[in-house]
Amino acid sequence: MATINDVAKLAGVSPTTAKRAINEPHKLQPQTLEKVQWAIQQLDYEPDLTAGALRRGRNLTVGLLVADIVEPFFAELAREIGVRLRNSNYGLLLADNEYQTEIELHNLRHLAGQRVSALIMRPSYGPGNREYLLKMQDKGTYIIEVDHHMPDSPFDYLMLDHEQCIRMGLEHLWKLGHTRIAGLGTHHPELYPEWRAHHFDRIMREHGHPVLSAYREIIRYNEQDAYEFTRYLLNLQERPTALFAFNGTEAIGAYRAIQEAGLSIPEDISLLAFDNLPWTALVKPGIDVIEQPIQQMGELLVHQVLKNMDGPRTPLHKLLPGKLIVRGSCGGPSGK
């Protein structure tokens, strides 16, 4: 495995010069440059990134900590971030937290140990790892949160404007005449401080249609929980006339429960969901969804990260608007 020293020796120059042929070729005399390039070719030299990482205090990698890589939103985000990092010669160190603080901490330790240049993370709920993250930041790791952000969190963030999206979705339902609307999942200030659920509750209340207490339950963002909760909702005496799924995976669970109950969309019940997943356009009628600008997120994130990981920092606290796509899964409330 050739090192820069071998290259230098073969080219008859010092290692410093040899390295410059790669990093600042314009600072070398043409003939020197050529000699070094020749030697690099000869020896098939490729830099050892681990040595650079040790010396520099950080590796050429960005940590991406998502909640669940199987959730299409995160998979797409990972791709958008990944391709852009690749274009800047950075790698992607991927980890997940399954929305759990302890798993998150384990992964943070690893990422910190690997000296990631920056960290893009979807925080788990609760302030559990705040202290650790602050330590990482003090040591120079640039940290930015995505998708979720604790109200008092000291980090940069970039995420969907959850409030605008919830309001947009509700106005869509209100116009159709719905008032008995259930959100799939309930806000809890500490345990589960989910923004979409939070705004849902608040905006419904402010609009004069507080969410029925029978509709309020804390569930996880997964298909099974959404399925079971929907079944429960459909069996209520005061059955909701519309369901609002707070992410794509929940929508699958809800849809399945509605089908199994033998109910029709939108005649018996309306369904509105976050995330424009491919299947939502395939079923009949198509599902009304709120689409996130994932590409734009990836672009802004990578730009921000590259700009801020060394040198002075420009804070970023940004909310991006979502887009409502109407396909027919929401109609007027049923007579029941």
Place this chain on the structure above:
Amino acid sequence: MATINDVAKLAGVSPTTAKRAINEPHKLQPQTLEKVQWAIQQLDYEPDLTAGALRRGRNLTVGLLVADIVEPFFAELAREIGVRLRNSNYGLLLADNEYQTEIELHNLRHLAGQRVSALIMRPSYGPGNREYLLKMQDKGTYIIEVDHHMPDSPFDYLMLDHEQCIRMGLEHLWKLGHTRIAGLGTHHPELYPEWRAHHFDRIMREHGHPVLSAYREIIRYNEQDAYEFTRYLLNLQERPTALFAFNGTEAIGAYRAIQEAGLSIPEDISLLAFDNLPWTALVKPGIDVIEQPIQQMGELLVHQVLKNMDGPRTPLHKLLPGKLIVRGSCGGPSGK
């Protein structure tokens, strides 16, 4: 940032001893051990993985190179691998190749530079990077291929038994009476040596129903190509009576094209697909699919990788059977 030397100093021992308290605590006297542990606590010591990586020649990370992280099969595979690596204190360095050799090479260079301990990869088509991969292997990186494998590839592999799956799928269709079956995508020995397409062609031929030349076209594994190709197929005079989608994303494109053409499944055309994605159970009728044992793949892969990345190697060339799930998207061939 405390180093092991700081710990050693505080504990009044040598760095060697201090490190042993972490790696081989049983080799220390209880009191020494305690002193060191105390010092570690005091200083909040966490090892610098980049230093270890430099010294050891590899980092505590496994490279995972998939074709496309948004394809649910790869996302699930990444999760299964990720959780298991985490349990062994390894990280996951993720990259993709978009099925393209040049992108793959770029990512391989990065992964090699980062000195990944092992590499799990879904190779792009063609032998383009063979030489580079062999060099990596010579330098000690354990490499195993997943999902696809060139016939003469010298690496270990673990993948679906594509042949068994194609045969199983075709037998399902044959029993229903289909002979005009089109696979979404065609095998090309060099350009696109796709196993599923290859076996599809061969098995159809051997069964006495060679695929019509009008059905043979090379397309990429993505929704748009599958959509367009399906549209083309549906407009043929000799329209196929059944479509076989070779992965989950293709199935989406095919389904969309069938819907837009105003055709009914399975009355007008049957659809069979690889990958048991959530949506295939939601549409009516549900899609008949071939499911891959992704969890088992993750388990075997991580086990193999951890066992083989240092020390002597046990070759692995394994095919796992898929499972046919029948839901109703395949019926008898239409009269047309």
Place this chain on the structure above:
DNA sequence: TTGTAGGCGTTATCAA
């Protein structure tokens, strides 16, 4: 424009 030298934190080897 080019070169020298020291150290980043760990780990492997050898010695005590």
Place this chain on the structure above:
DNA sequence: TTGATAACGCCTACAA
């Protein structure tokens, strides 16, 4: 059971 020492390959002052 413990310790001293020497790299691993690169990068950054600084010097020439």
